[in-house]
Amino acid sequence: MSASPSPPNSPQSSSSSSRRKHLRPPSVVVETLGATTSETKEGLRKINNYLLKKEIGRGAFGTVHLGIDENTNTEYAIKEFSKSRLRKKEQMDLFRSGGPRGRGRGRMMGLGVNRGAAAAAASSNPLDLVRGELAVLKKLNHPHIVRLYEVLDDPSGDSLYMVFDMMHNGVLMDIELDQVAPPYTNDMARRYFKEMMLGIEYLHANDIAHRDIKPDNLLLSKDNVLKIVDFGVSEMFVKGNDKLKKSAGSPAFMAPELCIAKHGEVSGKATDIWSMGVTLYCMIHGKTPFVSSNLLELYEMIKDAPVEYGDGLSDSLLDLFHRILDKNPDTRITMRELREHPWITNNGTETMLSEEDNCDVVSEPTxxxxxxxxxxxxxxxxxxxxxxxxxxxxxxxxxxxxxxxxxxxxxxxxxxxxxxxxxx
The missing domain is CATH 1.10.10 (Arc Repressor Mutant, subunit A)
Known part of the structure; x- marks a missing residue:
């Protein structure tokens, strides 16, 4: 005989009970320090059981490959880092910061939030070079955040590898300085913006500011599900205090308060929301709101210039842009206000996963x-x-x-x- 459902006001249906039931476990990430690189007869490289089929992306510190696990035939995106380049970057960060002084709340360079660049640069463990990103990704488990499965180091070579979900449909859109990308329809822009919202809301609930939200860091799966990637400059903040000191991110997507020299502490959540607004602007207009090849001029525009909008925007979308691209972080729209905005809800006809269900933080170890x-x-x-x-x-x-x-x-x-x- 099946048990009858609990009445609505019973202890079993209480909010706290529901939250315990839905707590997500943290991701399990395998760390392989003694990996081996080899080459096939066809001239393809292998790292342990992963065959690197072809290059699908390139960045400042390495490349991204389409990789196949030969044991399961599963496709992954494998990020290959140059350890020597990462070490040089750590040394430069240390040099710019004037040494390992300060409160230790800056970017997570070492084993945790409070470990500075000096410790990571001096460490003999190569995984410490990506420990900040690794620490964030281990904490997260969400359908709109890319999953990391394994980190591998070949001690005999210069490469470090991170094995991620393969996002077959690539970046949300390509934004170039000198051209306009094909924009999305309102309906598609709304769909992807809401998926981004859920991912960022979950990050903020887990005390993490992404700090580099832009179309390049929003990838689409083969089922066209949006997932947030690249946590290289993300920061964990203290519960209830999201104030951060350092600037980070891509200039065209940086909030006005970050474009001020010696800006002091700023809200990590508010700066993420501004970057979400710039990303939405890209989806609707095919370009960023401020464009300049001169960095100082770009910062001045972001701080002081009005945002110009194209013709044909609905009143609700225009209102959303005014509120999300508010240059004052204190009056900028919040995530909870975003949830209730008419453009997000399509005038009340569309619902979202509740904040409670979306933001179940990862469970503490038993x-x-x-x-x-x-x-x-x-x-x-x-x-x-x-x-x-x-x-x-x-x-x-x-x-x-x-x-x-x-x-x-x-x-x-x-x-x-x-x-x-x-x-x-």
Missing amino acids: EEEMNNAIKSIASIFAVMKAVTKFKRHSRSLSQKSLNQMMEDVKKEDELAEATQKLQI
Whole structure:
């Protein structure tokens, strides 16, 4: 017999119970430090089980490849970084900041929010070069945020690899300085803007400012689902305080408050919302609202020049632009106000996933997960002890001998732990 549904006011249907039920676990990202690069007979490169089929993108620090997992035949986007270029960038960031002083709330260069560029640059772990982006992506699990599956390092080469969802339909749109891209219809622009909203709202609920929202960082899957990518300059902020000091992002999409020298603290959420507005402007007009090849002139335009709009915009869309591209961050529209705006709701005819359901933050580790993590760490130490013991003996010892030594080490550790408990 099936259980009858709980009445609306029962404890089982309470908000807190619902939130616990819908909590998303954090993403599981595999970190592979001892990866091996090889080449096929056809001249294609491989990194472990991933075959790099062709280059599909290029950036300042490396390239993006279409990759195939030969074990599952699944396609991925594999981001290849140059470790030497990343290290130079870390050193330049450190030089510009004048050393590792300050509150430590800047861009996440190391193992966490409070670890500075100096620590990452000096680290022998190459994954620390992308630890900031890695820390953000490990925290997230959302249908409109790209998923990271694995990070691989080949210690014998200069490359570091990140394995992402393959977004077959590419960037939302190509925005060039000297040409106008084909704009979207109002309906398509609304659809993609709402998907971007859900992703950014979720980031903000998880205390993360993206800081580089633009069409290039919004990719479409083969089913035309929008996903947010590139968390290289993202920042985690303290709960309830989204104030950030450093400027980051692409100039044409930067908020006016970031275009001021020595601007002090600014709201990370408000700057993201401005960039969302510029992205919407691109979808409707095929270009950014301010265009200049001179960076200082561009900043002046963003700070002071009025935004010009094309003909034929509905009153509701024009009102949305005025509110989202408000140069004053204190009066700029908020995410909750966006949800209620007539253009977003298509005059009340379209609904969105509720804020509560969309913003279920990733669940904290359970006690069992913490215990398992501790066991995992303990097993690593067991391996290290066994290997040390192995090296002290003959090199001719077999794998079976090594396994036996690991068992012996484990028993020794268990005995020591039991003895310690007895003493307590």
